[in-house]
Amino acid sequence: MAIEAQINTGYNPQGNIYQKYRPLDHDNLKIDVNADKDTIKKIATDRINILKDDNRNIYLLKFRAKKMQQIQQTEKAAGRKPPLGIVSSGRSAWIKKMYATGRSILGNNQRFAGIDDLTPIANGDKIPVYFPYRLTAEDADQRGFYIFVQQNEYQTYVTDLKDTGITVIGYELGTEYKPMLGFGASRYAAVNFFSNIGASMAWLIDDNVLYIARLHEFSFFEAKMNSTPGCWALGGTGQATYQTEKSLRDIRKTSVYTPPTNFMGPDFLQQAVLWNIKQFVGNTINFSPYFICSGEDVSISYFLGKDKCKAFYECLIYKGCDSKAAANKQLQKLKNGIYNLIDGVDPIPVNGNSTLRKLLQSNKKSLKGDPIEIARMKASEQIQLKYMSNENSITTRTDLTSKLLQIVFIFKGKYDVQLMNA
Numbered sequence: 001m002a003i004e005a006q007i008n009t010g011y012n013p014q015g016n017i018y019q020k021y022r023p024l025d026h027d028n029l030k031i032d033v034n035a036d037k038d039t040i041k042k043i044a045t046d047r048i049n050i051l052k053d054d055n056r057n058i059y060l061l062k063f064r065a066k067k068m069q070q071i072q073q074t075e076k077a078a079g080r081k082p083p084l085g086i087v088s089s090g091r092s093a094w095i096k097k098m099y100a101t102g103r104s105i106l107g108n109n110q111r112f113a114g115i116d117d118l119t120p121i122a123n124g125d126k127i128p129v130y131f132p133y134r135l136t137a138e139d140a141d142q143r144g145f146y147i148f149v150q151q152n153e154y155q156t157y158v159t160d161l162k163d164t165g166i167t168v169i170g171y172e173l174g175t176e177y178k179p180m181l182g183f184g185a186s187r188y189a190a191v192n193f194f195s196n197i198g199a200s201m202a203w204l205i206d207d208n209v210l211y212i213a214r215l216h217e218f219s220f221f222e223a224k225m226n227s228t229p230g231c232w233a234l235g236g237t238g239q240a241t242y243q244t245e246k247s248l249r250d251i252r253k254t255s256v257y258t259p260p261t262n263f264m265g266p267d268f269l270q271q272a273v274l275w276n277i278k279q280f281v282g283n284t285i286n287f288s289p290y291f292i293c294s295g296e297d298v299s300i301s302y303f304l305g306k307d308k309c310k311a312f313y314e315c316l317i318y319k320g321c322d323s324k325a326a327a328n329k330q331l332q333k334l335k336n337g338i339y340n341l342i343d344g345v346d347p348i349p350v351n352g353n354s355t356l357r358k359l360l361q362s363n364k365k366s367l368k369g370d371p372i373e374i375a376r377m378k379a380s381e382q383i384q385l386k387y388m389s390n391e392n393s394i395t396t397r398t399d400l401t402s403k404l405l406q407i408v409f410i411f412k413g414k415y416d417v418q419l420m421n422a
Helices: 037-053 068-076 092-106 137-141 151-160 183-196 219-226 245-249 296-304 329-342 356-361 372-394 404-408
Strands: 060-065 084-087 145-150 167-173 202-206 209-212 233-242 272-275 309-319 416-421
Touching: 037 329, 037 372, 037 404, 060 068, 060 151, 060 183, 068 416, 084 183, 092 151, 145 151, 145 183, 151 167, 151 329, 167 183, 183 202, 183 296, 183 416, 219 233, 219 272, 296 372, 296 404, 329 372, 356 372, 372 404
Parallel strands: 060 416, 084 145, 084 202, 145 167, 233 309
Antiparallel strands: 060 167, 202 272, 209 309, 233 272
């Protein structure tokens, strides 16, 4: 059986969360776990091999920040709460603007009443949840706030986020001339960073998360993680759409706070997740840097399974952003290098005698301006995710090694991790 695929007529590279990463129609994407496993494995190994052959070294990690030694000492201090790691690109100007907007709403006050305080978004303002003044004083004083960006964006973020209380961490995965880039690389780097500074748990939060329903303090999740043996990740319910000013104004909460109770294994976790970093240490498992355009968080959820990933379903995660991220020309050039490399791998068979490239080329108008090589990369990642979803739904397993796609999540090289002062 060949992979069956149709173009997603609702595909929109600038659209909502499900529109912009799905060039293929999700409901009509047919993949058989047994019949198509060799094809899926080849898609993954082709991507790994072509990047390796081009000297994209995922085991060379360089981190730069102001006062790096102080960061290490601070995070090792007794009583520290898990740090917030914000994953970002191209949004420093927007974050700066929203930080100033939030300060103006506060006026003479120092901070809001907690992350469930609706005041910062009550008028439709998109104030991210990770700003230190969104947390209670006790909570904010006991944890670090870090934003991870590719090294080419480091100085821009440092300038724009000055005096926000958020420390910018610039990372290089590989070398300046042969880097690995993308969403998977960002999270892969962040987990390695927290592991190397000795954090036992850490949050990974998308840079445009605005509100998490039924969550007054991050500490509630952290206590639940500590009391749940074997838990690797704990999150809420991610949503597909971005919030408008009107939808933010319509958010309501109960007058009397009641903590969430609906705790179970979700299909996947994304957007704002607490990760048990101790579980990664020594296991050689991490986010896959080979998921470049999307799917790195969903895929690792499928890989780990519902026994290791948990969620409070009442904790809806609200996201929003005002504008498209501004392009960093040098960074975009480096990204294009990766796109072009991967676009040269062997054809991906779909619909009998056709290929994924032919399917996309014959429907260029449906791609709404997305270059073929980028749409093809997203589609190949979508195919892998669909396979993993199918496998996850029918496979009962008690260990991680039973998964075919362990090749993209288990790393056995010798790491060279450098923590440097900027």
